Structure formats: structure tokens, C-alpha cells
Amino acid sequence: MSVLSRPYFHDEERAFEYLESVIWADGRVCPHCGGVDRITKVKANPAKRIRVGLWRCGDCKGQFTVKIGTVFEHARVPLHKVLQAVYLLTSSKKGISSHQLMRVLEITYKAAWFLAHRIREAMRSGDLAPFGGNGGIVEVDETFIGRKKGAPVKRAFHHKMKVLALVDRGTGKSRAMVVDNVSMQTLVPIVRENIARETHVMTDDANAYKYLAQDFDGHSIVRHGIGEYGRGPVHTNTIEGYFSIFKRGMRGVYQHCAERHLHRYLAEFDFRYCNREANGLNDADRTVRALEGIMGKRLMYRDSLAAA
Ligand SMILES: [Zn+2]
Numbered sequence: 001m002s003v004l005s006r007p008y009f010h011d012e013e014r015a016f017e018y019l020e021s022v023i024w025a026d027g028r029v030c031p032h033c034g035g036v037d038r039i040t041k042v043k044a045n046p047a048k049r050i051r052v053g054l055w056r057c058g059d060c061k062g063q064f065t066v067k068i069g070t071v072f073e074h075a076r077v078p079l080h081k082v083l084q085a086v087y088l089l090t091s092s093k094k095g096i097s098s099h100q101l102m103r104v105l106e107i108t109y110k111a112a113w114f115l116a117h118r119i120r121e122a123m124r125s126g127d128l129a130p131f132g133g134n135g136g137i138v139e140v141d142e143t144f145i146g147r148k149k150g151a152p153v154k155r156a157f158h159h160k161m162k163v164l165a166l167v168d169r170g171t172g173k174s175r176a177m178v179v180d181n182v183s184m185q186t187l188v189p190i191v192r193e194n195i196a197r198e199t200h201v202m203t204d205d206a207n208a209y210k211y212l213a214q215d216f217d218g219h220s221i222v223r224h225g226i227g228e229y230g231r232g233p234v235h236t237n238t239i240e241g242y243f244s245i246f247k248r249g250m251r252g253v254y255q256h257c258a259e260r261h262l263h264r265y266l267a268e269f270d271f272r273y274c275n276r277e278a279n280g281l282n283d284a285d286r287t288v289r290a291l292e293g294i295m296g297k298r299l300m301y302r303d304s305l306a307a308a
Helices: 012-023 079-091 098-105 109-123 184-194 237-252 259-274 283-292 298-306
Strands: 039-041 055-057 136-145 161-168 173-179 199-204 218-222
Touching (some): 079 109, 079 259, 079 283, 161 184, 161 237, 173 237, 259 283
Parallel strands (some): 199 218
Antiparallel strands (some): 039 055, 161 173
């Protein structure tokens, strides 16, 4: 038996039951009126076009499925295939391309592309709590990837997309974001906002980080410029490991990512990094975590794709 032979990956009824067990872990709630007491199942009947997973609220007489109000609300792909996609995307270290999803799930490319972005939106962490604190160590670094649309290719990195990332060594979590440039004026406010003051920050000797000692309890610098790669605990190897997974994925799987979508791919890599095996999560836990994230993001998701 393989993981993918589980019934909810193949049977639509079981798929709804599975998603309901995650989303309604504390009980069913009517999305129309908030009622919880008089909810009854509506039996699926294809002849009368009654869908699988339908419920009826006795308080407001409204009908609903567990997908209402989630990023999957308007997904046309059957739920059991959606769950397969979630599993594949949360368990593949470097991600999975829309072309591969299309082939594996036997859906159109367009459906696969939209589905993957819905799942990335579910993976997006709403956690804004600062990293570090209590004397913890946070590594900070930036990297360059791909090419900004229309930007002429020059030497150095000016035509590339820029990403700033933090890794908290204490919690093993990462947080990455797209930045316009890597100047001190751009990076320092973001670093201040995302890291608690009582933190020991580790960076390389890039100019932008020069004065971070003013903002944090400690700041150690690895002098890459003179060929140094660390002195005991002073290193940025953790974050370089994060970037290497990210870059392998972006090169091998998501080759042509536009800058306006890059933040969603970063959310995907952050999700897998924060919920990786070393942090005590297995593939099944990751699937549940991603599914828990489908709530309450529908509007933001639609707005951001509409703007894309
Ligand atoms: Zn109701």
C-alpha cells in the first residue's frame, strides 16, 4: 500500500469527509449564519445534481460544503485530486511543476496552474511574530534569482529578482520575502521589523548589514569578502542551506517565475522548510497543516491573482 492509495485520494465522498475532519475539527459551522446545532447532511444524488459533501442548515435553510470560504471554493478540480495535489506539493522538497501536476492528475495545464497557486496561498503563513528574542540566533541573508521582466542583463545582480530571508536557529523556521533592492535603506527596516531586539543576528559582510549592532543585542559578521566561512557558532550556513533548496527548486522545477508570483513560491518553500522532518513533521502532518491554511484566505487570493 502506498500513501496515495488512501481512499480520500480517490473517492470524492471520502475526500470531503477528510477535509471536513480537518476544517471542522471543532464541529460543523454554517458559513451563512454561524449556526452549529441544526446541520444535516444532504444525500448526494447525481440525477438531481446534488453534489457530494453538501450540508443543510436548519437555522437559515442555507446549503453549503466545507469548501465555502476557503481557497478551494471555486476550484473545479474534484476534491480528491485537490488532496493529491496538496500532498504532492507539501511532500516534494523542491516543489512540483504545473506541467507535472497536469500529467499526474490528468487535468488541464490551466487548472493545474491555478490549483497550485491556491495551495501556495494556503501554505502562506499569517504569522507576523518576530523571529529570535531571548538571546536566540537569527541568520539573515539575501539572494538573487531569475530575471526581472524587461530588465537588461548587466553584470552583477541588477537585472535579477531579490529575496531577503531569515532563519531562526532556535525554532528552525524561515521567513523569506521579495525586496526591491538590497540597499541598507530597504533591508534594515525589514530586518528590524521581523527580528526581536533581544537577538544575536548573524550576517555576511554585505554593506547593508554594517550597523545592525545598533539594533540588536548582538551582531556577528562572517567575512565572506576575505574568504571566511564561519568561526564556530558564527556562520550563515543555515540560511545558505535554505537558499540552496530554494534555488534548486526554482531552477529545476519553476524555471520561469515572474516577479509578481515570486512571493507565492517563497511561501511554498517557507512552508516546507518550517514544517520539515527536522522540525518534527511528516508528510501527513504537512498535508493537514496546509489544509488548515485554506481558511479565510479566499478574498486575498482572488485579489492577488486578479492583479497578476
Ligand atoms: Zn445557517
